[in-house]
Amino acid sequence: MGKGGKKDPKDVQRKEEAKMQLKRNIGYFEGVSFIIGSIVGAGIFVSPTGVLKHSLLNVGVALTIWTASGLVSLMGALCYAELGTALPFCGGEYSHIKRGLGSLPAFVFIWTSTFAKPASNAARALLFAEYATQPFYGICPPPDVLKKCLALAVLWSLGILNGLSVKMAAWVQAVFTLLKMMALSVIAVGGIVLIARQKESLARFEDMFGSEIPDASQVAEAFFQGLYAYGGWWSLNYMAEEMKRPSRNIPLTVMTAVPAVIVFYLLVNISYLTVLTPKEIVSSVAVAVTWADRVIPSVAWIIPLSVAVSIFGALNSSMFTLGRLSYAGSQSGHLPLLISMLNVHSCTPAPAMIFSTTIASIFIIPSDLITLTNYFGFSGWLMIGLTCASLIVLRYREPHLHRPYKVFLPIPFMMVAMSLFLVLAPIIWSPNLQYVYAFLFMLGSLIIYLPFIHFKLRFAFLDKITCHLQLLLEVCPAEGKCE
Numbered sequence: 001m002g003k004g005g006k007k008d009p010k011d012v013q014r015k016e017e018a019k020m021q022l023k024r025n026i027g028y029f030e031g032v033s034f035i036i037g038s039i040v041g042a043g044i045f046v047s048p049t050g051v052l053k054h055s056l057l058n059v060g061v062a063l064t065i066w067t068a069s070g071l072v073s074l075m076g077a078l079c080y081a082e083l084g085t086a087l088p089f090c091g092g093e094y095s096h097i098k099r100g101l102g103s104l105p106a107f108v109f110i111w112t113s114t115f116a117k118p119a120s121n122a123a124r125a126l127l128f129a130e131y132a133t134q135p136f137y138g139i140c141p142p143p144d145v146l147k148k149c150l151a152l153a154v155l156w157s158l159g160i161l162n163g164l165s166v167k168m169a170a171w172v173q174a175v176f177t178l179l180k181m182m183a184l185s186v187i188a189v190g191g192i193v194l195i196a197r198q199k200e201s202l203a204r205f206e207d208m209f210g211s212e213i214p215d216a217s218q219v220a221e222a223f224f225q226g227l228y229a230y231g232g233w234w235s236l237n238y239m240a241e242e243m244k245r246p247s248r249n250i251p252l253t254v255m256t257a258v259p260a261v262i263v264f265y266l267l268v269n270i271s272y273l274t275v276l277t278p279k280e281i282v283s284s285v286a287v288a289v290t291w292a293d294r295v296i297p298s299v300a301w302i303i304p305l306s307v308a309v310s311i312f313g314a315l316n317s318s319m320f321t322l323g324r325l326s327y328a329g330s331q332s333g334h335l336p337l338l339i340s341m342l343n344v345h346s347c348t349p350a351p352a353m354i355f356s357t358t359i360a361s362i363f364i365i366p367s368d369l370i371t372l373t374n375y376f377g378f379s380g381w382l383m384i385g386l387t388c389a390s391l392i393v394l395r396y397r398e399p400h401l402h403r404p405y406k407v408f409l410p411i412p413f414m415m416v417a418m419s420l421f422l423v424l425a426p427i428i429w430s431p432n433l434q435y436v437y438a439f440l441f442m443l444g445s446l447i448i449y450l451p452f453i454h455f456k457l458r459f460a461f462l463d464k465i466t467c468h469l470q471l472l473l474e475v476c477p478a479e480g481k482c483e
Contacts, residue, residue: 021478022090023166023347027244030170031236031253032260033177034317035077038232039261040180041314042127044268045288045307049281050225054218057278060208062222066269069226070262076415077233077254078407079388084237085404086394088246091328092238092321093387098332100390100397107453109386110329111445112379117322118356121315122363125151128311131304151364154312158319159357163343163350166242169320176313183306184264187288190295191271204273220425227422228377229265232314233258234384238321247404319356326352331478334453338466341475351475378423378435379442385419388412 026034051069055062083096091098094113098106129150133142162169195202214222236243236253243249272287275294284290288307292300327349330340335355343350391412394401427435451457470476 021342021347022242022349024242024244025166026170026239026242028249028253028256030174031239031243031249032257033170033174034239034320035233035236035253035257036181036261037173037177037313038235038317038321039073039230039258040177040184040264040310041124041232042131042307042311043229044184044265045303045310046286048229048269048272048287049284050228051222052278053282054214054222054225056212056214056218057282058209058211058213059205059273059278060210061214061219063208063266063269065219065222065226066229066265067262069223069230070258070265072227072415072418073230073233074254074258074262075411076384076388077236077258078251079391079412079415080234080237081251081254082403082405082407083387083391083394084240084243084250085247086401088240088243088250089328090238090241090324091331092234092240092325093383094325094328096237096387096390097383100393101386103332103334103453104449105386106332107334107449108442108445109383110325110334111448112383112442113322113325114329114335114356114359115441116379117318117325118360119363121155121318121322121356121360122151124311124315124318125155125360125364128154128308128315131308131311135301135304148364152361154315155319155357155360155364158316159353162316162320162323163348163353164346166346166348169316173313173316173320176309176316180306180310180313181264183302183309184268186296186302187271187291188264188267190291191267191274194271194274194295205270217429220429224422224426230258230261231380232317234387235317235321238324241324251405319353319360322356323349323353326356336462336466337477338469338475340478341470341473342478344474344476351469351473354473378426379438381419381422385416385423388415388419392416 051065052059052062055065080092087096087099089095094106094109097109126147129147130142132150133146136142161172233254236250240246240250272281272291275291276284276287280290281287286303286307288303289300292303296302326335326339329335330337330352339349339352339355341351342348389412391407392409395409
């Protein structure tokens with residue numbers, strides 16, 4: 001106590017820091033690293049051919065679609081920035097859908113994500129293992145057992161890292177994001193130098209729209225490919241509860257990271273087109289490797305290494321955010337209680353990391369299951385649409401909610417319309433039985449929701465298991481709850 005019975009501010013601060021809750025360890029630079037690291041994966045290095053192929057090799061149309069896809073992603077990120085600053089809780093879309101639309105849509109989201117997101121992480125881990133082992137086997141394919149063992153090792157290494165220390169995970173993310181951006185800079189600068197030195201390189205862009213113009217359905221397909229390449233812009237909201245000064249850093253981070261990726265993607269694509277013809281790009285298995293063989297043959301090995309580095313960084317970011325999603329779902333009673341507990345030494349959601357890493361490991365073992373998750377792509381945009389709809393609902397239902405940042409209201413309406421189109425278009429244009437399975441899986445969440453969430457059915461033996469695991473893992477319930 002201070003003089004006159006007043007509380008000493010230092011004592012209050014120490015008590016706040018001693019609370020068993022997630023700590024605000026992520027600043028502006030770490031936030032930028034996480035967003036860029038989530039967006040930039042292997043795609044821009046390996047095969048940025050989808051946009052060009054569906055654009056009918058029309059360079060002008062392809063570059064326009066890359067720009068438009070980036071701007072749509074930026075609009076979505078700005079919508080999320082409003083939600084993240086107004087409701088700075090962990091859990092990302094899950095927390096916002098629960099607040100805006102209710103418990104059931106939020107449970108459908110976490111039910112689907114518990115299946116689809118770990119499978120996506122498993123796919124990334126296997127792709128990393130592919131690139132990491134390929135140099136040792138030359139033209140021969142690496143053994144599947146070796147790739148799966150390495151993929152499991154990477155998954156659990158990152159799972160343990162994220163479960164032990166947020167600061168260490170953020171440091172790893174910053175380092176690997178810096179490395180992948182350096183690799184992209186090599187390609188981007190190489191293209192600029194070639195354009196400046198060789199007039200024939202610049203001539204390729206003089207009549208960019210001169211070739212055949214694709215029809216509406218082809219443009220839409222190219223747009224799908226572009227948006228997929230920008231996937232990950234939503235990752236920052238999963239760590240809003242751990243952001244320092246979230247009302248300032250969340251919008252600033254978004255407005256830095258997403259435009260930076262747009263610029264780099266455009267420069268890298270221009271560089272590819274400076275060295276390779278559109279036909280060569282579409283026919284190349286790994287465009288960046290082909291580019292390096294032409295431009296920097298003596299150190300072309302840098303590119304395959306950069307691909308592995310890029311995948312590793314994206315996997316670390318994805319695992320970090322998935323752990324927060326599981327943690328938030330458990331805090332709300334949508335997942336077992338143990339998953340919402342924090343390690344007593346590091347205040348990290350260690351059980352949530354173990355849970356999500358275990359599910360990803362299960363997908364690696366058969367690996368064929370991962371192909372099924374391709375049909376869950378529509379569910380991702382469905383949840384983005386629901387999140388932006390939550391923003392609109394909250395604007396009207398909670399007009400007095402403190403919003404440090406407010407997005408221009410027509411933008412969330414545009415994002416809802418865009419999401420609806422992106423959900424329905426693939427199902428209508430290329431109907432497939434797997435979409436029915438994916439939809440039935442989402443509806444299957446009701447089988448769990450009604451007895452265990454709505455009617456709160458409990459089993460006594462689960463409480464005993466939770467108690468034993470709590471002692472084993474040295475975890476305890478968090479004092480503050482994610483919403």
